[in-house]
Amino acid sequence: MTKAxxxxxxxxxxxxxxxxxSRVLRTPDAVRPATRDRVLDAVTDLGYVPSGSARGLAxxxxxxxxxxxxxxxxxxGIPPLDVLxxxxxxxxxxxxxxxxRDDGRASMLFQDEVLRGAELEAWRRGFxxxxxxxxxxxxxxxxxxxxxxxDGLVVLAGSVADPMLERLAERVPxxxxxxxxxxxxxxxxxxxxxxxxxxxxxxxxxxTGGRAPVYLAGxxxxxxxxxxxxxxxxxxxxxxxxxDDVVVRHGDFTRSSGRRVGERxxxxxxxxxxxxxNDQMALGVLDALHAAGVDVxxxxxxxxxxxxxxxxxxxxxxxxxxxxxxxxxxxxxxVLARRLDAPGAAPMSVRLPVExxxxxxx
Amino acid sequence: MTKAxxxxxxxxxxxxxxxxxSRVLRTPDAVRPATRDRVLDAVTDLGYVPSGSARGLAxxxxxxxxxxxxxxxxxxGIPPLDVLxxxxxxxxxxxxxxxxRDDGRASMLFQDEVLRGAELEAWRRGFxxxxxxxxxxxxxxxxxxxxxxxDGLVVLAGSVADPMLERLAERVPxxxxxxxxxxxxxxxxxxxxxxxxxxxxxxxxxxTGGRAPVYLAGxxxxxxxxxxxxxxxxxxxxxxxxxDDVVVRHGDFTRSSGRRVGERxxxxxxxxxxxxxNDQMALGVLDALHAAGVDVxxxxxxxxxxxxxxxxxxxxxxxxxxxxxxxxxxxxxxVLARRLDAPGAAPMSVRLPVExxxxxxx
DNA sequence: GTGAAAGCGCTAACAC
DNA sequence: GTGTTAGCGCTTTCAC
Numbered sequence: 001m002t003k004a005x006x007x008x009x010x011x012x013x014x015x016x017x018x019x020x021x022s023r024v025l026r027t028p029d030a031v032r033p034a035t036r037d038r039v040l041d042a043v044t045d046l047g048y049v050p051s052g053s054a055r056g057l058a059x060x061x062x063x064x065x066x067x068x069x070x071x072x073x074x075x076x077g078i079p080p081l082d083v084l085x086x087x088x089x090x091x092x093x094x095x096x097x098x099x100x101r102d103d104g105r106a107s108m109l110f111q112d113e114v115l116r117g118a119e120l121e122a123w124r125r126g127f128x129x130x131x132x133x134x135x136x137x138x139x140x141x142x143x144x145x146x147x148x149x150x151d152g153l154v155v156l157a158g159s160v161a162d163p164m165l166e167r168l169a170e171r172v173p174x175x176x177x178x179x180x181x182x183x184x185x186x187x188x189x190x191x192x193x194x195x196x197x198x199x200x201x202x203x204x205x206x207x208t209g210g211r212a213p214v215y216l217a218g219x220x221x222x223x224x225x226x227x228x229x230x231x232x233x234x235x236x237x238x239x240x241x242x243x244d245d246v247v248v249r250h251g252d253f254t255r256s257s258g259r260r261v262g263e264r265x266x267x268x269x270x271x272x273x274x275x276x277x278n279d280q281m282a283l284g285v286l287d288a289l290h291a292a293g294v295d296v297x298x299x300x301x302x303x304x305x306x307x308x309x310x311x312x313x314x315x316x317x318x319x320x321x322x323x324x325x326x327x328x329x330x331x332x333x334x335v336l337a338r339r340l341d342a343p344g345a346a347p348m349s350v351r352l353p354v355e356x357x358x359x360x361x362x
Numbered sequence: 363m364t365k366a367x368x369x370x371x372x373x374x375x376x377x378x379x380x381x382x383x384s385r386v387l388r389t390p391d392a393v394r395p396a397t398r399d400r401v402l403d404a405v406t407d408l409g410y411v412p413s414g415s416a417r418g419l420a421x422x423x424x425x426x427x428x429x430x431x432x433x434x435x436x437x438x439g440i441p442p443l444d445v446l447x448x449x450x451x452x453x454x455x456x457x458x459x460x461x462x463r464d465d466g467r468a469s470m471l472f473q474d475e476v477l478r479g480a481e482l483e484a485w486r487r488g489f490x491x492x493x494x495x496x497x498x499x500x501x502x503x504x505x506x507x508x509x510x511x512x513d514g515l516v517v518l519a520g521s522v523a524d525p526m527l528e529r530l531a532e533r534v535p536x537x538x539x540x541x542x543x544x545x546x547x548x549x550x551x552x553x554x555x556x557x558x559x560x561x562x563x564x565x566x567x568x569x570t571g572g573r574a575p576v577y578l579a580g581x582x583x584x585x586x587x588x589x590x591x592x593x594x595x596x597x598x599x600x601x602x603x604x605x606d607d608v609v610v611r612h613g614d615f616t617r618s619s620g621r622r623v624g625e626r627x628x629x630x631x632x633x634x635x636x637x638x639x640n641d642q643m644a645l646g647v648l649d650a651l652h653a654a655g656v657d658v659x660x661x662x663x664x665x666x667x668x669x670x671x672x673x674x675x676x677x678x679x680x681x682x683x684x685x686x687x688x689x690x691x692x693x694x695x696x697v698l699a700r701r702l703d704a705p706g707a708a709p710m711s712v713r714l715p716v717e718x719x720x721x722x723x724x
Numbered sequence: 725g726t727g728a729a730a731g732c733g734c735t736a737a738c739a740c
Numbered sequence: 741g742t743g744t745t746a747g748c749g750c751t752t753t754c755a756c
Contacts, residue, residue: 004533006748006749006750007749007750007751008749016726016727017726017727017728018727018749018750018751019726019727019728019729019751019752020725020726020727021750022750022751022752023725023726023751026751030725030726031725031726032725032726035725035726047529047532047533049506049509049510049529049533050510050749050750051418051419051510051748051749051750052415052418052424052507052510052511052512053414053415053416053417053418053419053424053511053748053749053750054415054419054732054748054749054750054751055415055510055749055750055751056413056414056415056418056732056750057413057415057416057419057731057732057733057734057748057749057750057751058731058732058749058750058751058752059732059750059751059752060732060751062414062415063507064492064511078482078486081483081689081692081693081696082696083551083692083693083696083697083712083714084696084697084700084712089715090715091554091557091558091713091715091716092554092557092558092561092683092715092716092717092718093715093716093717093718094561094565094717094718094720095717095718095719095720096719096720096721097674097679097719097720097721098721105471105475105671108474108478109467112470112474112477113467115474115477115493116470119493119494119495120440120495123494123495123497123504124440128492128493128494128504128507128508128511129492129493129494130426130490130491130492130493131477131481131490131491131492131493132481132485132490132491133481133482133485135485142485142490144411145414145425145490146490147411148411148412148413148414148417149414149415149426149490150414167409167411170409171366171409171411189445192453192454195453195454196453196454199454199456203456309467309672310671310672310675312459313672313675313676314675315677317459321454327443330443330445331443331445334443334444334445334446335445335446338446350445350446351453352445353451353452353453353454353455354453354454355454355455355456355457356454356455356456356457357457357458357459358456358457358458358459359458359459359460368732368733368734369733369734369735370733378742378743379742379743379744380733380734380735380743380744381735381736381742381743381744381745382741382742382743383734384734384735384736385735385741385742388735392741392742393741393742394741394742397741397742412733412734413732413733413734415732415733415734416732416733416734416735416748417733417734417735418734418748419732419733419734419735419747419748419749419750420733420734420735420736420747420748421734421735421736421748422735422748
């Protein structure tokens with residue numbers, strides 16, 4: 001750690017040239033066994049670890065793939081923490097907790113799972129993963145930085161503005177993940193949001209005798225949300241159910257926003273069905289309904305979208321559409337790897353199938 | 363992407379030397395505004411992004427920090443997936459789901475949260491994060507690789523064998539995360555496992571009139587598990603409760619293993635309390651108890667450890683000890699950053715406080 | 725099978 | 741303020 005040994009150190013110790021050291025590490029068979037062993041011993045003795053930077057420079061590839069997420073935490077909202085400064089706090093505190101807290105994590109679960117899948121697939125191909133999160137405006141700085149350090153980049157839809165995306169794509173292969181395809185210039189991976197929501201809507205309409213559900217939408221800028229809304233509309237149209245009859249409520253994908261909508265539902269009279277554009281909000285609706293003693297699915301049916309674990313544990317359990325999150329991450333890396341192998345190939349768009357999960361709430 | 367522009371290209375286009383280009387990027391104030399603008403324009407026009415490898419080599423620092431986890435997925439258990447090959451699957455399928463499935467994710471949540479915290483703190487300090495996962499034996503290859511690419515490494519306890527840890531530490535600063543401290547050669551960050559479990563045990567003993575709980579242990583090689591067991595024993599000793607009276611059951615940290623233990627509990631007669639070394643298993647116990655109509659906490663009290671969200675949603679909600687997972691990740695990076703600033707400082711060990719969360723189950 | 729030498733793209737003295 | 745130049749640690753022809 002004082003000063004890391006280099007090929008030169010290893011070469012000297014083994015009594016060979018640096019070229020031979022390099023060969024031993026990269027093409028062991030091209031070196032006579034005796035020589036090879038001497039070099040390997042020197043490597044071990046010195047604790048030699050090749051410099052990724054030097055390798056990357058010489059090889060013109062880094063062996064690193066990047067994954068870039070939209071910010072999940074506002075820059076202003078970062079709680080202070082300084083483990084070096086304080087430290088005199090006791091080893092534990094005791095708190096009493098009653099109701100379930102709003103679970104801020106669930107929204108991150110999608111990203112976590114994608115990350116898992118991406119890491120797995122990157123590893124299988126001999127790459128390591130670099131992860132970045134877009135925060136505020138210098139966000140662009142982070143992703144540009146990453147572009148300079150990786151062989152390819154997976155970018156979640158909505159994390160990078162279009163012009164920047166083009167710039168990045170000029171530097172390294174880029175795969176856009178989730179949302180609808182945006183032009184045909186980039187590789188793209190997504191799930192069947194539209195078809196999944198349409199199928200779910202058909203199921204709900206069948207249950208409610210075709211009466212129009214209330215739709216609980218998410219933030220306007222959610223690409224996936226838009227696709228789900230599309231699927232909902234399409235199924236309605238197919239069933240001959242006029243879109244005008246549909247009441248649309250808006251939330252921000254959090255459980256508490258769903259809770260508020262649920263309370264309003266109760267106040268204004270229950271519809272036959274409430275279809276939420278994500279699970280979190282649906283769970284919030286269920287919370288409010290449960291508190292008011294409403295019978296789900298007896299009085300109305302409720303559905304979500306995503307397939308988070310909490311939906312399987314709620315009462316009643318939540319009917320939803322499950323997206324293959326981990327597979328999404330894996331697929332993105334697979335597509336990226338293909339692009340690396342075949343730079344000239346036409347950009348592709350892959351759509352992964354979803355699962356309509358019928359449970360208690362509908 | 364055909365061939366990325368370099369400083370030379372930028373310099374030529376702006377009519378300056380490469381040194382000036384470098385200056386504009388690193389110390390803009392050291393360059394006359396007119397020159398600076400010309401360079402910046404050239405950068406924009408060309409879509410120039412500096413090579414991380416070249417920078418890293420010249421600067422002798424990469425600006426990357428590494429985070430290395432123990433494997434969460436067995437190499438054999440990786441489901442096949444090839445999005446490039448198949449593709450003719452329908453856009454969705456419909457499934458019916460009744461009971462809650464075993465939630466394999468919960469065990470990863472800890473890692474996910476640590477990762478979140480680490481990424482956040484790395485970003486705040488101008489670093490980007492590289493993540494790796496130990497799998498099988500060439501695992502060592504991954505982490506060595508990482509060591510060659512980063513300025514510092516956070517390694518989860520149990521992910522790297524001791525000798526390899528020493529080698530890594532020779533190359534880059536290393537912070538060990540979780541578990542008990544292992545010698546005093548490395549920086550170390552953990553939570554108050556022992557004290558937390560001791561406090562919880564005292565609470566349980568108070569409720570049960572000092573009758574010995576059944577202890578549900580995890581895998582033997584879990585460093586955190588060992589600390590929790592220690593805390594349990596300490597509290598028992600303090601209370602004058604003989605350890606011989608304690609029945610110990612073993613699980614593997616999964617919900618289903620907890621369920622099995624719960625069933626056995628019912629078959630063999632209920633104790634006054636069941637204390638599990640993690641939440642997942644405690645939830646499994648609750649599942650079994652619930653299915654058998656046992657009243658918790660009336661007939662016996664149950665506790666967990668970790669503070670996962672599912673514990674707040676179970677019936678009854680789970681009394682547990684919450685570890686500050688995200689803060690752990692942040693703390694690890696903070697300690698790593700300190701080490702980078704002060705290479706000579708004595709290795710430190712930071713212990714984060716935990717929260718004893720009293721809920722319905724005890 | 726092995727060595728000498730020319731880069732890879734950048735930073736940082738050091739001159740001017 | 742700006743240009744020249746010498747590395748940073750590795751891979752990879754090209755000779756031998």
